[in-house]
């Protein structure tokens with residue numbers, strides 16, 4: 435366990451030191467459970483989202499996207515059940531005044547000081563604010579706690595123009611907010627986070643088939659980005675965990691240093707959401723299938739992943755400490771597709787025209803990949819700096835370059851160096867990074 439705790443500490447410190455993730459408002463002492471992504475973090479996060487978007491919409495014919503507003507009509511959240519039921523049981527310690535989520539406590543006393551706990555009361559996790567200048571009950575709105583509702587209420591808007599036919603899906607990436615009682619474990623649980631959600635509308639008798647299909651697709655997505663198989667598993671919700679409207683539900687869990695935890699939910703939400711919104715608005719949200727001549731309210735298979743949680747998975751899974759020729763190297767073995775920087779371009783020495791040649795290579799590759807130029811210090815040190823942030827390739831310009839226009843292409847994980855013509859670099863990198 436010690437080693438595992440240690441891993442989180444090391445990762446948090448690497449993220450701060452190398453500009454992946456900072457505590458929000460740090461110079462003011464920080465604000466609990468909010469995080470800012472720095473220059474490398476924002477690239478990593480963007481690459482994850484772009485890859486998800488590409489896999490879930492652009493490479494498919496049956497899923498289209500939306501980008502709904504964060505603030506929605508407050509009735510949406512009454513209809514969805516969030517105003518009444520999006521709550522966690524909260525208990526306070528009478529002695530040290532700490533607050534806990536009751537269902538996460540193993541004992542009935544305070545885990546901090548052993549003090550006596552109050553009985554549990556329900557605490558709604560939605561952030562409230564006011565729309566417009568008057569702060570009264572009529573102007574209360576919520577910051578969305580999930581992106582899904584923005585998809586349900588747009589079902590008809592999307593169905594028409596997209597000319598999709600059931601089965602089809604609508605995807606969305608965006609911020610969500612939850613006033614979590616006990617946030618923590620770095621970006622695993624925060625109060626402001628991003629979700630990547632896809633709602634797939636199906637003919638009700640085919641729900642089980644599609645749930646199985648999306649379970650596989652989503653598990654394969656993590657595997658395709660090189661997350662280790664043994665660190666991933668499905669957890670099926672038992673009767674107690676299952677939302678009252680859900681028919682069947684699975685979480686994809688990851689073996690974090692702090693235990694197995696959910697990273698994505700794949701749920702059969704039945705016709706609950708569309709039926710409720712239909713009843714509340716009087717709008718007919720059913721679908722007429724002209725092949726089978728049947729009208730029905732589609733069932734929804736949801737895939738709901740956290741951007742920040744996935745990012746933490748990719749970092750934890752990729753972190754290695756290795757011994758190389760008697761020296762320790764830290765390396766993030768990130769899949770090249772999501773690595774923040776794809777290649778570092780390094781003149782071996784700062785003379786003999788090497789910086790100029792390196793500069794030209796940099797300029798040639800820059801429009802195609804996020805590349806980085808570095809001429810400072812011993813080349814071994816420069817390699818280590820790139821290993822630590824997960825850069826898959828280092829391109830080194832040396833004396834042989836001056837003779838035959840070749841450079842070395844060093845691969846991060848194997849540290850293997852191949853000589854390659856400058857003109858072939860782009861193609862070779864594209865081949866190795868993959869789609």
Ligand code: ATP
Nearest residue numbers: 612614622623624627696697698699738739740743
């Ligand atoms: P948990 O049980 O961990 O609170 P949940 O079951 O409430 O999660 P869902 O409502 O299914 O989570 O949300 C879908 C996904 O959104 C989660 O799998 C997770 O990746 C992400 N997510 C949810 N809450 C948070 C949070 N507070 N911080 C970061 N990501 C979150």
